[in-house]
Amino acid sequence: MVDYLIILFAVTLIYFASVERLTNYIRLISLQGLLLFGIAIFELKEINTANMLFIAAETLFIKTILVPYLLTRIIKRSGVTKVHRDAMPGFYLLILSISALLFSVILTQLMHNQYINSIFMAVALFTLFTGLLLIVTHRLIISHLIGFLVIENAVFLFSMAVGNRMPMLINIGILLDIFVGVLILVFFGLRLKPRTNELTMLKD
Amino acid sequence: MVVLLFFTTAVIMSLLIILLKRRVLTKILSLLFAVFLIGFTFYSWQNLNRTEFSYFTFDSAGVLLLSILALLSIPTIYHGFIYTVDDDPKKHSIYHAALIMLMTCMSGAYLANGMTILWIFVEATTLSVAALIYHDRNDAALEATWKYVFICSTGIALAYLGILFLGFVYGRDDAANLSFDTLVGLIKQVNPLYLKIAFLFVFVGFSTKMGLFPMHTVTIDAHSVAPPPVSALISTTLMNVGFLSIFRVYSLFASSEILGFMNHVLILSGVLSLLIAAGYMLKAKHLKRMLAYSSLENMGLVAIALGIGGTGYYAAFLIIILHSLAKSSLFYQMGQLSRILNTFRLDNCGKYMALYPAGALVLIAGLITIMAIPPSGLFISELMIFRAMVNNNQWIALVIVILLLSFILYAMSIRIMHIVYSNPRRDFDPGPPSYVNPVETVSQFFLLGLVVVFCFYQPWFIADLINQSIAIFLP
Numbered sequence: 001m002v003d004y005l006i007i008l009f010a011v012t013l014i015y016f017a018s019v020e021r022l023t024n025y026i027r028l029i030s031l032q033g034l035l036l037f038g039i040a041i042f043e044l045k046e047i048n049t050a051n052m053l054f055i056a057a058e059t060l061f062i063k064t065i066l067v068p069y070l071l072t073r074i075i076k077r078s079g080v081t082k083v084h085r086d087a088m089p090g091f092y093l094l095i096l097s098i099s100a101l102l103f104s105v106i107l108t109q110l111m112h113n114q115y116i117n118s119i120f121m122a123v124a125l126f127t128l129f130t131g132l133l134l135i136v137t138h139r140l141i142i143s144h145l146i147g148f149l150v151i152e153n154a155v156f157l158f159s160m161a162v163g164n165r166m167p168m169l170i171n172i173g174i175l176l177d178i179f180v181g182v183l184i185l186v187f188f189g190l191r192l193k194p195r196t197n198e199l200t201m202l203k204d
Numbered sequence: 205m206v207v208l209l210f211f212t213t214a215v216i217m218s219l220l221i222i223l224l225k226r227r228v229l230t231k232i233l234s235l236l237f238a239v240f241l242i243g244f245t246f247y248s249w250q251n252l253n254r255t256e257f258s259y260f261t262f263d264s265a266g267v268l269l270l271s272i273l274a275l276l277s278i279p280t281i282y283h284g285f286i287y288t289v290d291d292d293p294k295k296h297s298i299y300h301a302a303l304i305m306l307m308t309c310m311s312g313a314y315l316a317n318g319m320t321i322l323w324i325f326v327e328a329t330t331l332s333v334a335a336l337i338y339h340d341r342n343d344a345a346l347e348a349t350w351k352y353v354f355i356c357s358t359g360i361a362l363a364y365l366g367i368l369f370l371g372f373v374y375g376r377d378d379a380a381n382l383s384f385d386t387l388v389g390l391i392k393q394v395n396p397l398y399l400k401i402a403f404l405f406v407f408v409g410f411s412t413k414m415g416l417f418p419m420h421t422v423t424i425d426a427h428s429v430a431p432p433p434v435s436a437l438i439s440t441t442l443m444n445v446g447f448l449s450i451f452r453v454y455s456l457f458a459s460s461e462i463l464g465f466m467n468h469v470l471i472l473s474g475v476l477s478l479l480i481a482a483g484y485m486l487k488a489k490h491l492k493r494m495l496a497y498s499s500l501e502n503m504g505l506v507a508i509a510l511g512i513g514g515t516g517y518y519a520a521f522l523i524i525i526l527h528s529l530a531k532s533s534l535f536y537q538m539g540q541l542s543r544i545l546n547t548f549r550l551d552n553c554g555k556y557m558a559l560y561p562a563g564a565l566v567l568i569a570g571l572i573t574i575m576a577i578p579p580s581g582l583f584i585s586e587l588m589i590f591r592a593m594v595n596n597n598q599w600i601a602l603v604i605v606i607l608l609l610s611f612i613l614y615a616m617s618i619r620i621m622h623i624v625y626s627n628p629r630r631d632f633d634p635g636p637p638s639y640v641n642p643v644e645t646v647s648q649f650f651l652l653g654l655v656v657v658f659c660f661y662q663p664w665f666i667a668d669l670i671n672q673s674i675a676i677f678l679p
Contacts, residue, residue: 151358
């Protein structure tokens with residue numbers, strides 16, 4: 001079951017490359033939160049109840065509900081609905097995304113280890129590359145925020161890959177989400193002008 | 205338990221400042237914190253290599269950097285009082301509470317004996333410094349803070365992935381804290397590819413803090429906007445946090461077969477940092493940004509020194525210490541310069557010697573020390589790096605480094621001399637200069653004086669700590 005959920009998670013990443021509407025991005029982020037909850041439920045069997053509740057709150061409340069809600073508010077406030085017209089076309093992004101997937105699979109094969117679930121590792125790496133691609137190829141601040149959230153999901157997947165052995169690391173990852181992710185969204189997402197890409201006041 | 209007492213007291217002081225919002229109380233608590241930090245540093249000297257509260261060890265490298273922070277704490281708080289004198293009580297209290305938290309988090313990062321605890325404190329420094337960068341509440345501050353938080357968070361997420369890779373390396377039930385002591389025994393048994401990936405993630409991630417290529421841009425923007433006393437900390441002790449984080453992982457992996465790979469990465473990153481610093485300093489138009497690029501240059505030299513090895517290891521620590529002293533005094537001076545000239549734009553600056561001779565002398569002395577011109581102690585450290593390069597037959601790297609340093613020396617010298625002696629290039633009405641008491645420069649002359657002392661005499665207790673920090677590399 002976990003494998004199906006992880007593969008579905010990978011599909012959402014490919015979908016990131018082909019959409020242009022920001023509402024679709026938000027839906028994907030929300031869906032990823034839900035999938036991460038499912039993966040956590042099935043994967044972390046040896047974890048204690050308190051930690052499990054903590055992870056459930058993180059995935060279901062923060063990733064699936066709170067973060068998408070905040071993103072929607074930012075979009076409504078700014079009136080921006082699509083990615084920047086100068087962003088890389090979806091077709092090229094799709095090719096890059098597939099290449100990132102292939103690279104992740106090859107890298108995972110090279111790093112084969114008894115402690116690692118290969119599918120977990122490959123998809124976590126793919127998630128990381130997708131997040132970085134979103135930041136590098138897009139120009140709107142809100143796209144960068146979404147790229148950051150995707151990287152956060154990569155961190156979460158990585159930490160779950162070793163979660164049974166290291167519950168403390170998962171908690172730290174969760175704290176990263178709560179303190180930084182939400183801080184960025186609430187504090188800066190609503191203050192900066194998400195419509196523009198004009199963060200050029202500071203330059204040489 | 206002293207560690208726990210230190211952190212608890214710092215948090216309580218910070219909360220009291222935020223909640224009560226009384227100027228006098230804020231000043232008293234801030235100074236008390238500085239005294240407390242200095243006392244804590246003395247305690248750490250007396251308890252070298254002792255582990256407390258399981259997660260903190262007073263090891264030589266950590267204590268060395270903690271000492272620099274303790275030394276800079278009083279001038280930073282003092283210049284902070286001056287900078288925030290006209291602020292409303294809310295801004296005033298947020299500034300000083302965040303400053304205390306920043307210094308506390310940096311202390312925690314220095315003394316952390318495991319990757320996860322180190323990471324937590326590094327992350328916490330991002331949050332506390334964000335409040336300080338945003339202090340002026342204008343568009344530029346918002347942009348700089350956004351960039352700092354966003355890029356640092358992305359970088360720290362990458363560093364976290366590197367730490368998780370170390371977790372894969374470990375793969376055992378008792379791996380929760382990933383302590384350096386337990387990891388060191390496992391490194392040789394691991395697939396080098398894991399170590400390479402972990403090192404790259406950690407290096408790129410923590411280079412956001414060290415201000416090193418490829419993540420240097422974040423600190424440049426933060427420097428130019430943050431209040432000068434905060435820039436002094438970002439440019440020195442916070443960069444030292446990044447350096448120590450990278451150095452910890454480098455030391456950990458040094459016994460493995462990826463040492464050569466790490467050295468290549470460090471040298472490449474160092475040379476590219478110098479190249480970028482030289483390029484931008486040659487066209488710099490903003491004084492604080494120029495100083496920020498000078499920090500990039502020095503961190504580039506530190507990376508090169510580590511990558512070269514040999515006497516380079518000692519030189520790296522020496523640069524870290526002396527750069528902290530020299531750069532912080534220059535940034536403190538920026539606070540006074542802005543009150544006299546009302547600008548940081550280089551074209552608008554000039555005649556500083558006539559307007560404020562004490563400050564102009566700090567700029568000249570700062571130029572000499574930061575550019576490693578004798579009698580600056582940095583001259584000794586750069587000489588050690590060059591000697592290590594010659595010993596390793598790295599002639600091409602040596603030529604490139606000297607060439608780039610020459611460009612940087614030229615760029616910085618003409619700009620500082622222009623500020624001190626020339627007329628402003630543009631017709632600029634800065635308004636009447638504020639009165640700045642020359643006594644404010646005392647701490648700057650003191651710190652610059654220490655840098656000069658290191659050219660002739662390096663105190664044995666400092667040399668001992670450096671040698672202990674690099675003991676695993678010594679033959």
